[in-house]
Amino acid sequence: MACKRSAVRGGSPHGFRPHGRTKAHVFCALACLLGVLGAGLAAVRADPPAVVSRLATREGPARPTHYLGRPIAATMHYEGAPWLVRESRQREEDCQRLLTELRLRPGQAVCDLGCGNGFYTLELARRVGPRGKVYAVDIQPEMLELLRKRMAAARLSNVVPVLGTETDPKLPAASFDLVLLVDVYHEFSHPEAMLAAIRRALRPGGQVALAEFRAEDPHVPIQPVHKMSKAQILKEFTANRFRLVRQFDGLPWQHLMFFEAVE
Numbered sequence: 440m441a442c443k444r445s446a447v448r449g450g451s452p453h454g455f456r457p458h459g460r461t462k463a464h465v466f467c468a469l470a471c472l473l474g475v476l477g478a479g480l481a482a483v484r485a486d487p488p489a490v491v492s493r494l495a496t497r498e499g500p501a502r503p504t505h506y507l508g509r510p511i512a513a514t515m516h517y518e519g520a521p522w523l524v525r526e527s528r529q530r531e532e533d534c535q536r537l538l539t540e541l542r543l544r545p546g547q548a549v550c551d552l553g554c555g556n557g558f559y560t561l562e563l564a565r566r567v568g569p570r571g572k573v574y575a576v577d578i579q580p581e582m583l584e585l586l587r588k589r590m591a592a593a594r595l596s597n598v599v600p601v602l603g604t605e606t607d608p609k610l611p612a613a614s615f616d617l618v619l620l621v622d623v624y625h626e627f628s629h630p631e632a633m634l635a636a637i638r639r640a641l642r643p644g645g646q647v648a649l650a651e652f653r654a655e656d657p658h659v660p661i662q663p664v665h666k667m668s669k670a671q672i673l674k675e676f677t678a679n680r681f682r683l684v685r686q687f688d689g690l691p692w693q694h695l696m697f698f699e700a701v702e
Contacts, residue, residue: 502605502628507675512626512664514605517581520556528558533690537621538562540687540695541648546570547616550640552608553577553623557586557598563619564595574615576601576608606632610640621650622693625667634679638700647681647698650690659692669694 504511528534538559543549545568551560554575564573575598577583583600590598603609606629618637627633637647652659654666672694673683681698688694 506630507671507678509625509667509671509675510664511628511630514578514626514628515555517579517585520582520585523555523558532692534559534562537650537690537693537695538566541566541617541619543567543617548572548574548614548642550574550576550608550610550615550618552603552618552620552637553626554586554600555582557589559619559621560586560598561589561593561595564590564593564598567597569597571597573598574601574610575599576603576610578603578605605629606636608633608636608640610636612639613642615640616642616645617648618645619648619650622652622665624649625651625665630675631679634676634681638680641700644699646684647676649676649696649698650693652692653694656692661692667694669696672696 502511541563543563543566545566547567548571549563549567551557551563551573554560554577557575560573560575564571567573575583575586577586577600580602583602586598586600590596590600601609605627618640624630641647649672651667651672652661652665654663654668654671659666669686676683676698680701682701684697684699686694686696
């Protein structure tokens, strides 16, 4: 989902902090900063998280600051979208391995919740094929417009862009084999409402695939508010009637955990 104040201060939309170890990390941070500056000096001086929060919650409850002891991160602003498709992402996150671990099959229905500009959406659409369907949900119309442009360039017609809210992803009930959440759950301002909506949207046996930067690993160069520990993930998902069914620990920076709804 987009660019926080941390990006203006020299990091990435997720607080990416170069360690000075590689030129690639330095380039990544500079590229993100230049992308934000390119939107205009006025945009840089604005407060993107506050703008997003006002737009998304004007018809809903006030935005909480914590959930079950965890601080809730600000929503990524659309001006940070270039960071989502940075050249170094595959090397840093092994995105192809994440996709493999989803075990998708042709014809499945999948939701990319918090799709941003569609980095994963397009790959999901290719893997489920023309008989499958991908719902791509974001709370910012600007992100969905970027997604539509990428869809057109890729000539994909099996993606349904959906403008959700901070409390409702607007998903049809009992419709999805998989709901994918990549580095976005920690930004949900109303986790209980969103997890309840996800439960309703899953088909029997459907799963939630959650990827979050590892809080347990100090070498993951992401600000703490944008990381989650396994213990915290389990605490929040079990509290909302989900159970862990499998996990993959082989990604460079992220947890990858799979949950099913408990009846």
